[in-house]
Amino acid sequence: MAKNNRGKRLYKIPSRGRGTCPLCEKTRIKLLYPYRTETNELLKVCKNCRQK
Numbered sequence: 243m244a245k246n247n248r249g250k251r252l253y254k255i256p257s258r259g260r261g262t263c264p265l266c267e268k269t270r271i272k273l274l275y276p277y278r279t280e281t282n283e284l285l286k287v288c289k290n291c292r293q294k
Contacts, residue, residue: 265291 252259252272262269264285265277275292277285287294 261286263288263291265294 273286277287
């Protein structure tokens, strides 16, 4: 069966969740994962940087 709601949440986010990752500086990549810095600031990072 088809999954009709897959990715539906991304259409409500500006630029469909894409941007430049603040850690690795990749452009036009999905920024979906929260990352807390040493200064307690919450950033959205890419899938590759979520473990850093």
